[in-house]
Amino acid sequence: MKAEPTFLGYALLGLLEQNPCSGYDLRKVFALTPMMAFSDSPGAIYPALRRLEHGGWIRGWVENRAGLRRRKVFRPTPAGTEALKSWLGRPISRDDVIRGLDGLMLRFAFLDLVLGKESAVQFLKQLNKELRSHVPTLREFLRTRANDMPLSGRLALESGILGYEAQLEWTNQALARYRRAGKD
């Protein structure tokens, strides 16, 4: 078995699950949408695709369209879809929250299309719980250490806390949105 894909790998796998693409198409997604902070450089995308193909998670076919340059279109293999699902369905750990919410949001972005609305709701509930327990520990840290820190340091930490609180508030809105969508 090959090593687990990186975030970039999962991002590509998720996009390919939505619709089969060439490397160039995927680069355009990263270049033109503000959703993720991935690089659109060929030196990142093409090697990542090769790794995914080598690991058996995607498969590429050369498409020969008349009068256009050949492009290689990739789609997930059954194993790739499985790997994606298992990544998306993983329970949220404290570590995920500390490492940054970007990785979690990447997962969430693909969630209801691949695993269904139920899973998205589960994800939001887990994230909500994790944030509700994490924010107070940060506030506590700020309270006890504030004296040793310069004003800008305190404010920088507070900015992080406000970011987490905004995400917490967002989980509630998102849950409400799913409940409303479920009623239709």
Next chain:
Amino acid sequence: MKAEPTFLGYALLGLLEQNPCSGYDLRKVFALTPMMAFSDSPGAIYPALRRLEHGGWIRGWVENRAGLRRRKVFRPTPAGTEALKSWLGRPISRDDVIRGLDGLMLRFAFLDLVLGKESAVQFLKQLNKELRSHVPTLREFLRTRANDMPLSGRLALESGILGYEAQLEWTNQALARYRRAGKD
């Protein structure tokens, strides 16, 4: 001339500017404070210190305390302090905002101690302006593309926007705090 330090390099430089430390001390900072998402692994810290020393930004002295293992204490050279100041004082670009606010917050955390409150206020004003112009472009993107996106994708993007808005609100609070502090 050596290549510019990485974020980790600047983080170490900033901490050393506040007070001279050994590699072990620096590792503890990363391990025990939730402020930054840097790794505390020796395989990251010690090579980074060596690079900084090699580039002439820091200098280390072996401290021989009786009955304790030798430790090597680093402090910035004049060139290192200059490099830190020039990094901290750099104007905020749109790219900085897109790449993620963590890098900007790292800069801000050291700002008023190294460059003074005036610079911190300048920084906050610039960030405020950049965010006020960035948030609407994201909202616009969400508005025009929402139809092509699954609910979870829309919500993931919205979570990013709310994060930026929280930061925007934070800049106002922080500016107010500096104004209040200036009056004393």
Next chain:
DNA sequence: TAGCCCATGTAAGGAGTTACATGATTAG
């Protein structure tokens, strides 16, 4: 025919990760 977009790649190098290695000192 010059320049631009499509489309795919490689090469060299930098930096971080995990895991391992080592040795001194202190606490139980």
Next chain:
DNA sequence: CTAATCATGTAACTCCTTACATGGGCTA
């Protein structure tokens, strides 16, 4: 005496970055 903590480091590996290379097809 053993385990934990202090303290520094290296080795192998992976992945990303920047820059370069190539070549087809379209448009002015």
